[in-house]
Amino acid sequence: MHDALIVGAGFSGLEAARRLAPDHDVIVLEAADRPGGRVLSHTFANGDETDLGGQWVGPGQDRLYGLIAAMGFSTWPLWDEGDHLVRAGGLKRYRGTIPNLSVPVLLDLNRALSRFEAMARQLDPASPWTHAKAHVWDRMTVGDFLRRYTFTAPAREMFTVGIGAVFCAEPHELSLLHALFYARSGRSLDALLSVTGGAQQDRVHGSMGALAQAVAGTLGDRVHYGQPVRAIGWDASGVSVQTGSQSFKAKRVILALPPSQALGIRFDPALPAGRDALWRRMPAGACIKCVAQYDRPFWRDSGLSGQAVGGELAVRVTFDNTERGKSAGQLLGFIEGEEARRWSAVSAETRREAVLDAFASFFGDAARSPIDYADKDWTSDPWTRGCYAAIMGPGVWTTLGEDLRRPVGPLHVAGTETAIHGFGYIEGALEAGARAADEVRAALT
Amino acid sequence: MHDALIVGAGFSGLEAARRLAPDHDVIVLEAADRPGGRVLSHTFANGDETDLGGQWVGPGQDRLYGLIAAMGFSTWPLWDEGDHLVRAGGLKRYRGTIPNLSVPVLLDLNRALSRFEAMARQLDPASPWTHAKAHVWDRMTVGDFLRRYTFTAPAREMFTVGIGAVFCAEPHELSLLHALFYARSGRSLDALLSVTGGAQQDRVHGSMGALAQAVAGTLGDRVHYGQPVRAIGWDASGVSVQTGSQSFKAKRVILALPPSQALGIRFDPALPAGRDALWRRMPAGACIKCVAQYDRPFWRDSGLSGQAVGGELAVRVTFDNTERGKSAGQLLGFIEGEEARRWSAVSAETRREAVLDAFASFFGDAARSPIDYADKDWTSDPWTRGCYAAIMGPGVWTTLGEDLRRPVGPLHVAGTETAIHGFGYIEGALEAGARAADEVRAALT
Numbered sequence: 001m002h003d004a005l006i007v008g009a010g011f012s013g014l015e016a017a018r019r020l021a022p023d024h025d026v027i028v029l030e031a032a033d034r035p036g037g038r039v040l041s042h043t044f045a046n047g048d049e050t051d052l053g054g055q056w057v058g059p060g061q062d063r064l065y066g067l068i069a070a071m072g073f074s075t076w077p078l079w080d081e082g083d084h085l086v087r088a089g090g091l092k093r094y095r096g097t098i099p100n101l102s103v104p105v106l107l108d109l110n111r112a113l114s115r116f117e118a119m120a121r122q123l124d125p126a127s128p129w130t131h132a133k134a135h136v137w138d139r140m141t142v143g144d145f146l147r148r149y150t151f152t153a154p155a156r157e158m159f160t161v162g163i164g165a166v167f168c169a170e171p172h173e174l175s176l177l178h179a180l181f182y183a184r185s186g187r188s189l190d191a192l193l194s195v196t197g198g199a200q201q202d203r204v205h206g207s208m209g210a211l212a213q214a215v216a217g218t219l220g221d222r223v224h225y226g227q228p229v230r231a232i233g234w235d236a237s238g239v240s241v242q243t244g245s246q247s248f249k250a251k252r253v254i255l256a257l258p259p260s261q262a263l264g265i266r267f268d269p270a271l272p273a274g275r276d277a278l279w280r281r282m283p284a285g286a287c288i289k290c291v292a293q294y295d296r297p298f299w300r301d302s303g304l305s306g307q308a309v310g311g312e313l314a315v316r317v318t319f320d321n322t323e324r325g326k327s328a329g330q331l332l333g334f335i336e337g338e339e340a341r342r343w344s345a346v347s348a349e350t351r352r353e354a355v356l357d358a359f360a361s362f363f364g365d366a367a368r369s370p371i372d373y374a375d376k377d378w379t380s381d382p383w384t385r386g387c388y389a390a391i392m393g394p395g396v397w398t399t400l401g402e403d404l405r406r407p408v409g410p411l412h413v414a415g416t417e418t419a420i421h422g423f424g425y426i427e428g429a430l431e432a433g434a435r436a437a438d439e440v441r442a443a444l445t
Numbered sequence: 446m447h448d449a450l451i452v453g454a455g456f457s458g459l460e461a462a463r464r465l466a467p468d469h470d471v472i473v474l475e476a477a478d479r480p481g482g483r484v485l486s487h488t489f490a491n492g493d494e495t496d497l498g499g500q501w502v503g504p505g506q507d508r509l510y511g512l513i514a515a516m517g518f519s520t521w522p523l524w525d526e527g528d529h530l531v532r533a534g535g536l537k538r539y540r541g542t543i544p545n546l547s548v549p550v551l552l553d554l555n556r557a558l559s560r561f562e563a564m565a566r567q568l569d570p571a572s573p574w575t576h577a578k579a580h581v582w583d584r585m586t587v588g589d590f591l592r593r594y595t596f597t598a599p600a601r602e603m604f605t606v607g608i609g610a611v612f613c614a615e616p617h618e619l620s621l622l623h624a625l626f627y628a629r630s631g632r633s634l635d636a637l638l639s640v641t642g643g644a645q646q647d648r649v650h651g652s653m654g655a656l657a658q659a660v661a662g663t664l665g666d667r668v669h670y671g672q673p674v675r676a677i678g679w680d681a682s683g684v685s686v687q688t689g690s691q692s693f694k695a696k697r698v699i700l701a702l703p704p705s706q707a708l709g710i711r712f713d714p715a716l717p718a719g720r721d722a723l724w725r726r727m728p729a730g731a732c733i734k735c736v737a738q739y740d741r742p743f744w745r746d747s748g749l750s751g752q753a754v755g756g757e758l759a760v761r762v763t764f765d766n767t768e769r770g771k772s773a774g775q776l777l778g779f780i781e782g783e784e785a786r787r788w789s790a791v792s793a794e795t796r797r798e799a800v801l802d803a804f805a806s807f808f809g810d811a812a813r814s815p816i817d818y819a820d821k822d823w824t825s826d827p828w829t830r831g832c833y834a835a836i837m838g839p840g841v842w843t844t845l846g847e848d849l850r851r852p853v854g855p856l857h858v859a860g861t862e863t864a865i866h867g868f869g870y871i872e873g874a875l876e877a878g879a880r881a882a883d884e885v886r887a888a889l890t
Contacts, residue, residue, distance in 0.1 A: 139617035141839060143584055172584035172839040230675055230711065231689070244676070244711075260725050263708045266675065266689075270827035273789045277824060277831070280705050280728035338844050344718045379722060382715035386722070393838040394586060394617040399783050 002027050004440050005241055005250035007229050007265075010037020011426050012414040013256030014215045015067075015433030020440060021219060027250075028219065029243060031228035031383045035216035037257075038387055039426065041209025042291070044372040048326055049207040050291050052376035054388065054426050055321075056208075058194075058201035060187050061427035063434070068204060071214050075202040079320040080195040082303045085362050087311035088154050097194055099309060101154055108155035115149055117190065120183040126420045128181040129401045138398040142179045143172035161309055164336040165317045166192050168285030169391045173337075178392040185423040195307070199425065200319065208426070228383070231266040232411070239410050252443055254436045256414040259390050260284055261383060271408055278400040281393065282417060284386025286340035288377045290315060290333045290355045292370035297322045297329030299363045306331060308362040314343050314351070315358035331359050331367065344379050351375065389424035390417045405435070410443070412436045447472050449885050450686055450695035452674050452710075455482020456499075456871050457859040458701030459660045460512075460878030465885060466664060472695075473664065474688060476673035476828045480661035482702075483832055484871065486654025487736070489817040493771055494652040495736050497821035499833065499871050500766075501653075503639075503646035505632050506872035508879070513649060516659050520647040524765040525640040527748045530807050532756035533599050542639055544754060546599055553600035560594055562635065565628040571865045573626040574846045583843040587624045588617035606754055609781040610762045611637050613730030614836045618782075623837040630868040640752070644870065645764065653871070673828070676711040677856070684855050697888055699881045701859040704835050705729055706828060716853055723845040726838065727862060729831025731785035733822045735760060735778045735800045737815035742767045742774030744808045751776060753807040759788050759796070760803035776804050776812065789824050796820065834869035835862045850880070855888075857881045 002025045006013045009030035020026045034040075040053040057064045057075060068075060086092050086099035094100030098109065123131050129138070142163055150156045163171050163179070166189070183189040191198045204211055216223050227243040232253060234240070241248045255262055259282040270276070297320060299306050306320025315333035322329045333355055335343050343351050352373055359367035378387035405418045414436035419428025447470045451458045454475035465471045479485075485498035502509045502520060513520060531537050531544035539545030543554065568576050574583070587608055595601045608616050608624070611634070628634040636643045649656055661668050672688040677698060679685070686693045700707055704727040715721070742765060744751050751765025760778035767774045778800055780788050788796050797818055804812035823832035850863045859881035864873025 139586075139588055139615075141584075141586065141589075143839070144586075144589060170584075170840055228711065260708075263705075263725075264711060266673065266709060270825075273822070273824035273830070274786060277728065277731065277786070280708075280725075280830070283722065283725035286722065338840070341719060341722070341844050377718070379718035380715075385718070385725070394588070395615055395783070399786050 001238065002248065002250040003444055004252045004254060005029065005239065005248055006254045006256055008037060008255070008257035008415070009035040009216060009223050010256060010415070010429060011039060011212060012416060012429035012433040013254065014212065014219070015430045016254050016256060016414055016437040017219050017222060018215060019434060019437035021222065024441070024444065026222055027248065028223040029227040029229055029241070029248070030223060030225050033225045035223065036209050036212035038378070038384055039208050039212045040376060041207035042374045044293050044374070046328060046372065048293065048323065048328055049210065050321060050330055050374070051207045051209055052289050052291065052374060054208055055203055056200045057204070057426070058191070058199040059197060060191070061422060061425065063430040064427045067215070067430065068211060071211060073211050073214070074205050076205060076324040077202055078195050078200055079297070079306060079322060082300060082305040084305050085308035087308070087361070088157065091362070097190060099158060101158070105152045105154045108150055108152045109158055112146070112150045112155060112159055113189065116145070116180070116183070117188055120180040120188065123181055123184045125181060125185040128177055128184070129398045134177055135398050137180060138175050138177035139394055140176040141172045141394055142174045142176050145176050146171055158310070161316055162189070162193055165334065167391055168287040168336045168340065168386070168388055170337045173391060173393060175392050175394045175397060177397050181397065182423055185419065185421055185428070186425060203323070205323070229265050231268065233268045234409050234411060236409060252410045252412060252440045254412045254414050254440060256433060256436070258284060258384060258415060259417050260385060274400055274403045275408060278396065278403050281396045281400065282390035284384070285388060285391050286337055286344070286379050287387040288335040288340050288343055288351070288375055288379070290335065290375040291321060291373070292331045292356065292359060292367070293372040294329040294331070294366070294370050296327060298366050304363065311358065311361060313358035313361055314339055314354040318359065318362060328371065331363070333358060340379060344377050407439060412439050446683065447693065447695040448889055449697045449699060450474065450684065450693055451699045451701055453482060453700070453702035453860070454480040454661055454668050455701060455860070455874060456484060456657060457861060457874035457878040458699065459657065459664070460875045461699050461701060461859055461882040462664050462667060463660060464879060464882035466667060469889065471667055472693065473668040474672040474674055474686070474693070475668060475670050478670045480668060481654050481657035483823070483829055484653050484657045485821060486652035487819045489738050489819070491773060491817065493738065493768065493773055494655065495766060495775055495819070496652045496654055497734050497736065497819060499653055500648055501645045502649070502871070503636070503644040504642060505636070506867060506870065508875040509872045512660070512875065513656060516656060518656050518659070519650050521650060521769040522647055523640050523645055524742070524751060524767060527745060527750040529750050530753035532753070532806070533602065536807070542635060544603060546603070550597045550599045553595055553597045554603055557591070557595045557600060557604055558634065561590070561625070561628070562633055565625040565633065568626055568629045570626060570630040573622055574843045579622055580843050582625060583620050583622035584839055585621040586617045586839055587619045587621050588615070590621050591616055603755070606761055607634070607638055610779065612836055613732040613781045613785065613831070613833060615782045618836060618838060620837050620839045620842060622842050626842065627868055630864065630866055630873070631870060648768070650768070674710050676713065678713045679854055679856060681854060697855045697857060697885045699857045699859050699885060701878060701881070703729060703829065703860060704862050705830060719845055719848045720853060723841065723848050726841045726845065727835035729829070730833060730836050731782055731789070731824050732832040733780040733785050733788055733796070733820055733824070735780065735820040736766060736818070737776045737801065737804060737812070738817040739774040739776070739811070739815050741772060743811050749808065756803065756806060758803035758806055759784055759799040763804065763807060773816065776808070778803060785824060789822050852884060857884050
């Protein structure tokens, strides 16, 4: 009989375990053969590391900066110098967060962004359903918002690319209230879209995946890999957990996995209807993360930042992911939302060509000749089934949101999707893990 | 090594088994301790039967009429005489499908209904995503449709009650394309809302649940109850199926359970990303079905049909469910959508009082004194988690719909949510079961 059993060795489960381990008997069951969850490092042939999952840390994410420092890791700022590119019709250079579009389009885009930010600021991220207009906003999609509050097609398209970059989903899939909450939870939409001063500001030397490995290392053999939890029996006295091959007993469980993955566990007795219905309405966004490695960051020669946005090809958002101090360059591209569906179904080789085509459309033919390439289709990962985080369609927050963090008997919930600040980010995973650990500690004393 | 293993003994799985059983070795694994799935009979204290799940059969549902006759059952027309009631402000009497509202409201409602029907008629129910406007309609919710095409609040409210009665969901939860498809799949929205001439025309003597029992009876010990499937291993040569207590091998599997329930099965190898993403975006509607039994159908004395619609109480749609030839009367009420969430969380006694309050608001104080009462909260049923059927939010059909019926290796899919005609109805369950049986038969020869 363990004190606490934690399902999932992503950053949220690891944080919960790290906090409980000093004075409690804790084990962590992880379905995959590695820690990290939606954080995953990759080593290129030349030995350079990169991240194929979550990788950034930025201002306001104090828990994550603290963990990085505590584990002896360090950060470096993402390359953010030179001109960004936007493809809207032709290819144009710009600086700052807002692309270089015509004046009417810029005014339109700015007005819509300002309106969105002003609405988001009004929400309490701990209970977005309590806002006076919560029901109105939860019955609209972000697509409705754009139809109502933008007047030019290019502004709508740019906003849509931004939404894709943040949610890996299309505007019509998202409750407006959820999008507003998400921006508020991460400070603001501008912060979520920004490099310097925003959520894409810093990366970890080595990789974020290596940090997850290091944290898991401190837990030693408390972490069991290749142990997907299939069934949890529970009552007031504790829980009995079955994986494919073993059984475990504990006083408390922390479910630190994506909501949609929790649906793969049979609970006995069954969970309350509201909890079940909530999880069934929290599928993940769709994302394929693609990194091409070049002998050097050649785009910088032309005064380009490596940041590009827009177009009609597979990749519509790119970054210069080159680690400071390394000679080889890295271009990072995201395939998001509906495009991720399409490019998930093709061969690895076809997808690689499509990604390099997109890179070349921004940075020229040199982008077609990387020295190495890697991508990760998170929609095909059996223990994740999408990234970055769960999305909520219309009506979910206001009818089922109150259950999001509420424990059910001895079952506590963590994971970034239960965070108040940093929902969808590693920062939120840490907050949720710490909060769930506090709940368990209180219940055990 | 069985020829075919069918997961789920609802009407779809039973139909598939019935078709394969004469010349194949078939078994059916059912999680619950009874057949029927979302069809469930209940016997009142006085011996009268009723249905707490699917119960109706109507014009165009030829497979179901055929099965009823083949099994020696018979039907009777639902009571559809007298005045219906609508509560919109006060309580008013009306006849026909459209409530007695003011002329401007009626015109508004009729125009919106006509527009909806005209759009639905254009769809091919086998491939709604192929329509020229599919992407536009799939990015709108039914709420968007109502905001755009109704001009009076009462018309919008009435349309919303109708949507609730058909989908057990709110307009903002539904992709417009899905709602149009659903109406087309069931002939028309008018047919789905109508009693005589529509989907609520006839009931089965005894109960629909008794018909499911009878069909299961013809399959003998091929049907195994209390066997929830937890894991399915598969390759080109066949499948290996694990329940909590047993293992089975078969050449082919038919998954004849609601999409959201299929997520409780671990597939090895994991299913293709598109299939997984589709199922994760098909949660069920929310419904509590409530039947009060009275010594006689007293409302008929006042010239009332027992059909009422509207109001602000728990039940907003009622029918006279009294079986022809029985002296005791039955009032049937549905708690749907967001209201079902609310009334799922309360005690059985509190809910009963709320239902009888609603009945009394339509039919007077006599409704507060039933001789018996039963209800079924389908959102709490662990093997169903909602009724009547899966719903689809914006964007699902056009990005993931093509996978709906497509087999994956030796895995075939049935269930009413894979039907072309009668999606969401027992008729569709039969069509899907027959189609999957045909696929398996072809694969085995």
